[in-house]
Amino acid sequence: MEAEHLEILDFLKQHAPFNELPDEEVERLSQLTDVAYFKAGSDILSYQQRIEDLHVVRSGAVEVYHRNGDLYNRLSSGGFFGEAGLLRNGKVRYPVTSLEDSLIYLVPGTEFNRLFDDYESFADAVETEDRERLKRALDRRASANDMLTATIETLVYREPIGMKSSGSIREAAEMMTEQEVSSLLIYEEDQEDPDKPLGIITDKDLRKRVLAVGLSDQTAVKEIMSEGIVCVQHNQRIFEAMLMMLRSNLHHLPVLKKGKTIGVVALSDVVRHESKSSLFVVGNIFRATTVEELEALKDDVKATFVKMVDEDANSRMIGSSMAVIGRSFKQRLLELGEEKLGPPPVPYCFLALGSMARDEQSIVTDQDNAMILHDSFNPKEHDAYFLELAQFVSDGLASCGYTYCTGDIMATNKKWRQPLRVWKEYFDDWIEEPTPERLLHSSIFFDLDGVWGKLDFAEQLNRLIRQKAPKNKRFLACMARNALQRTPPLGFFKDFVMEKDGKHNNAINTKRRGTAPVADLIRVHALAIGSKERNSFARLEDVVDASILTPGRGPDLRDALELISMVRIRHQALSLTQGEIPDNNVEPEALSDFERKNLRDAFQILSNAQKFLKFRYSLS
Amino acid sequence: MYLGQRELKSALQSQINWPARLQELAGSARNSHLQHFYSATIPNADTPLRDVKFLALDFETSGLDPQQHGIVSVGVVPLTLERVFANKGKHWLAKPRKAMADESVVYHGITHSQIEDAPDLLETFDELLEVMSGHIMIVHYKAIERTFLDVALRERIGEGIEFPVIDTMEIEHGLHRANKTSFWQRLKKQPPMSIRLADSRARYGLPFYRPHNALTDALATAELFQAQVQHHYSPDTPLSELWS
Numbered sequence: 001m002e003a004e005h006l007e008i009l010d011f012l013k014q015h016a017p018f019n020e021l022p023d024e025e026v027e028r029l030s031q032l033t034d035v036a037y038f039k040a041g042s043d044i045l046s047y048q049q050r051i052e053d054l055h056v057v058r059s060g061a062v063e064v065y066h067r068n069g070d071l072y073n074r075l076s077s078g079g080f081f082g083e084a085g086l087l088r089n090g091k092v093r094y095p096v097t098s099l100e101d102s103l104i105y106l107v108p109g110t111e112f113n114r115l116f117d118d119y120e121s122f123a124d125a126v127e128t129e130d131r132e133r134l135k136r137a138l139d140r141r142a143s144a145n146d147m148l149t150a151t152i153e154t155l156v157y158r159e160p161i162g163m164k165s166s167g168s169i170r171e172a173a174e175m176m177t178e179q180e181v182s183s184l185l186i187y188e189e190d191q192e193d194p195d196k197p198l199g200i201i202t203d204k205d206l207r208k209r210v211l212a213v214g215l216s217d218q219t220a221v222k223e224i225m226s227e228g229i230v231c232v233q234h235n236q237r238i239f240e241a242m243l244m245m246l247r248s249n250l251h252h253l254p255v256l257k258k259g260k261t262i263g264v265v266a267l268s269d270v271v272r273h274e275s276k277s278s279l280f281v282v283g284n285i286f287r288a289t290t291v292e293e294l295e296a297l298k299d300d301v302k303a304t305f306v307k308m309v310d311e312d313a314n315s316r317m318i319g320s321s322m323a324v325i326g327r328s329f330k331q332r333l334l335e336l337g338e339e340k341l342g343p344p345p346v347p348y349c350f351l352a353l354g355s356m357a358r359d360e361q362s363i364v365t366d367q368d369n370a371m372i373l374h375d376s377f378n379p380k381e382h383d384a385y386f387l388e389l390a391q392f393v394s395d396g397l398a399s400c401g402y403t404y405c406t407g408d409i410m411a412t413n414k415k416w417r418q419p420l421r422v423w424k425e426y427f428d429d430w431i432e433e434p435t436p437e438r439l440l441h442s443s444i445f446f447d448l449d450g451v452w453g454k455l456d457f458a459e460q461l462n463r464l465i466r467q468k469a470p471k472n473k474r475f476l477a478c479m480a481r482n483a484l485q486r487t488p489p490l491g492f493f494k495d496f497v498m499e500k501d502g503k504h505n506n507a508i509n510t511k512r513r514g515t516a517p518v519a520d521l522i523r524v525h526a527l528a529i530g531s532k533e534r535n536s537f538a539r540l541e542d543v544v545d546a547s548i549l550t551p552g553r554g555p556d557l558r559d560a561l562e563l564i565s566m567v568r569i570r571h572q573a574l575s576l577t578q579g580e581i582p583d584n585n586v587e588p589e590a591l592s593d594f595e596r597k598n599l600r601d602a603f604q605i606l607s608n609a610q611k612f613l614k615f616r617y618s619l620s
Numbered sequence: 621m622y623l624g625q626r627e628l629k630s631a632l633q634s635q636i637n638w639p640a641r642l643q644e645l646a647g648s649a650r651n652s653h654l655q656h657f658y659s660a661t662i663p664n665a666d667t668p669l670r671d672v673k674f675l676a677l678d679f680e681t682s683g684l685d686p687q688q689h690g691i692v693s694v695g696v697v698p699l700t701l702e703r704v705f706a707n708k709g710k711h712w713l714a715k716p717r718k719a720m721a722d723e724s725v726v727y728h729g730i731t732h733s734q735i736e737d738a739p740d741l742l743e744t745f746d747e748l749l750e751v752m753s754g755h756i757m758i759v760h761y762k763a764i765e766r767t768f769l770d771v772a773l774r775e776r777i778g779e780g781i782e783f784p785v786i787d788t789m790e791i792e793h794g795l796h797r798a799n800k801t802s803f804w805q806r807l808k809k810q811p812p813m814s815i816r817l818a819d820s821r822a823r824y825g826l827p828f829y830r831p832h833n834a835l836t837d838a839l840a841t842a843e844l845f846q847a848q849v850q851h852h853y854s855p856d857t858p859l860s861e862l863w864s
Contacts, residue, residue, distance in 0.1 A: 005839060007836055008706065033707060034706050037843055042850070103825070
């Protein structure tokens with residue numbers, strides 16, 4: 001008779017800390033292990049309960065809590081819990097519940113304690129896991145407290161409360177009182193998409209639109225609601241959302257995640273969360289009354305950038321903070337421009353393109369912008385105004401450190417200052433009649449974001465892209481071909497790739513050979529699936545969700561992008577602190593062995609991702 | 621493996637009063653191990669599941685016909701609703717008296733030489749009955765385990781065996797097949813859901829286990845049963861709702 005549980009054995013062998021043990025110990029453990037199943041939402045361990053087994057997650061996911069109910073950690077397959085109790089007094093220290101349906105392997109605590117004493121590497125692996133969890137938990141807390149980097153989602157405390165548009169004002173008031181909310185989302189009667197609200201009503205509406213005018217409380221709520229509500233994306237920074245509220249004079253913003261409303265954030269929530277220092281630069285931008293005052297803020301922007309690098313912010317935080325600052329400069333310049341030139345003769349939308357639209361801006365950046373004008377635009381009557389406005393903004397941006405675009409992709413160029421109808425033709429042409437040559441300098445337009453004016457114009461173009469791009473294989477193939485034009489330097493370690501301009505013989509352009517080609521290839525995949533995201537990391541998440549990449553390749557590419565971006569960002573921060581002019585060219589001597597090795601790995605991942613793109617679109 | 625409606629219907633048969641039936645058999649059995657097995661106390665029909673000791677049981681056989689094929693391995697794992705006692709699991713190899721069909725060699729992951737060296741079931745069935753006694757058996761597709769053991773004992777000791785079982789396949793069948801093919805599924809010609817062990821497990825978030833090792837299959841069945849009870853029944857559900 002033999003009783004070998006092969007599945008348990010194989011699983012333990014592959015996971016820390018058991019993979020540190022000699023085979024015979026793991027075999028022994030696998031024969032002593034029991035099993036239990038927990039449906040999602042079950043209590044697995046309660047505080048102070050006696051604990052006799054080390055719990056190992058075989059499948060599913062569990063949540064570990066602090067005594068006070070705060071989430072401490074989330075574990076999935078291969079994670080283990082209960083070790084703290086086993087190593088101390090045999091009582092549960094951190095309660096655990098199952099987040100998903102979970103199968104748990106129960107390794108006897110007596111064995112665990114013996115192995116912990118007998119095998120140093122086993123004990124180390126257990127403790128490393130513990131320390132890492134702690135660090136992760138600390139990191140989360142630190143960043144959640146910083147308004148500059150925290151996302152608006154962290155301020156969503158509850159599900160959105162809403163009602164049908166035919167309900168009465170009285171019902172609405174009752175519901176708001178009962179649910180203790182200051183706003184209510186209003187949904188259409190039989191709306192196809194139940195997640196998209198029709199409008200919103202707030203406490204203020206009840207006061208101003210009902211009580212003050214003596215409206216009957218039996219009136220339907222749709223009579224008093226505000227339509228066309230402005231929403232924020234769940235991953236937008238809190239201070240971006242706050243700016244949005246301040247500038248549009250809104251006190252409530254519905255928060256969207258994957259097209260669904262996950263809650264409503266009130267201005268009071270944001271103010272409560274405010275941390276003054278992080279708003280310094282943006283606040284000053286909007287207080288500046290002249291271009292000269294804006295220009296004077298250049299040094300503050302640099303200081304913010306260096307400070308974020310020093311504080312170990314990641315590239316996504318830095319990239320989006322720099323983009324918000326850049327956007328704020330544009331917005332304030334347009335405001336000043338309109339003050340100077342008078343109100344615009346027809347509505348328009350000012351666009352950010354490229355890295356600013358992707359929220360991936362660095363400190364070294366040029367201005368890529370454009371204008372969409374209302375279709376009633378008449379060049380003879382109106383264009384002089386818009387040219388002057390574009391020139392004012394462009395010159396202003398240049399004085400604030402955003403150099404003119406060498407490719408002349410600026411609103412000052414007549415070609416990029418056109419009515420919406422013409423813009424739609426541009427995109428139709430690019431997507432439906434593509435050639436690699438025509439698209440060569442156009443990829444930047446597929447990262448497009450409205451920053452001022454009729455933002456809906458920009459959204460219309462983005463919608464058009466989302467509708468047409470996934471269906472046009474030839475367009476995608478051309479975009480793919482162009483995305484392969486810039487390759488990473490692979491002989492990086494020994495034979496350093498030199499740039500052709502001769503200027504930086506021993507340096508590597510981390511943008512042209514690194515971050516740009518990664519953004520390019522992620523963009524192609526994102527266009528192919530009609531992703532709504534613009535940020536490369538966010539796009540990559542969508543691409544992974546759509547199962548386009550081989551499992552594991554998505555996270556690899558994300559890490560590669562993060563690594564190359566951070567090498568570039570750190571290099572620029574260092575230049576700034578040394579009083580030099582920052583650029584994208586990193587010298588290998590300036591890198592540690594560790595960075596060099598990682599950078600080489602990152603370039604290898606980029607190269608493989610390019611090969612995959614080539615294969616996917618059958619390019620030779 | 622395709623299952624005919626006939627076998628599945630037998631699942632819904634009338635209730636047997638199992639404690640009384642086993643007591644009766646204890647009186648009539650001639651083999652001492654069988655007598656011992658039947659005289660162990662088993663829970664009543666109205667005992668809640670929380671108080672029952674179960675034993676997940678799985679056989680690997682050399683084929684599907686109990687008259688022509690034999691048992692080549694047996695895996696058992698005891699459990700309660702709270703815990704699967706994998707560490708008390710047992711596994712026996714057995715040499716069938718009927719020749720092993722060639723094509724089944726790969727299927728079971730057991731080689732001829734392993735089987736050649738294995739003892740006849742006659743030498744180990746007393747151990748098996750010992751661990752079974754006092755437990756309610758859990759199997760995935762009872763036609764195999766109950767019939768093969770019955771036939772094997774008839775051939776060896778001249779009398780068969782009866783015992784109550786809970787069939788996890790029958791539970792899945794009740795949930796996903798019987799009267800549950802929806803109008804939409806029929807309209808869209810969707811096949812009814814598979815109730816094979818691995819597919820059933822996947823629906824409860826249970827991991828994939830490589831099939832056809834009797835001990836692994838018994839463990840897999842035990843885990844599936846815990847999941848089924850947590851999702852569709854309660855610890856207070858009486859045994860009579862599930863056994864047959």
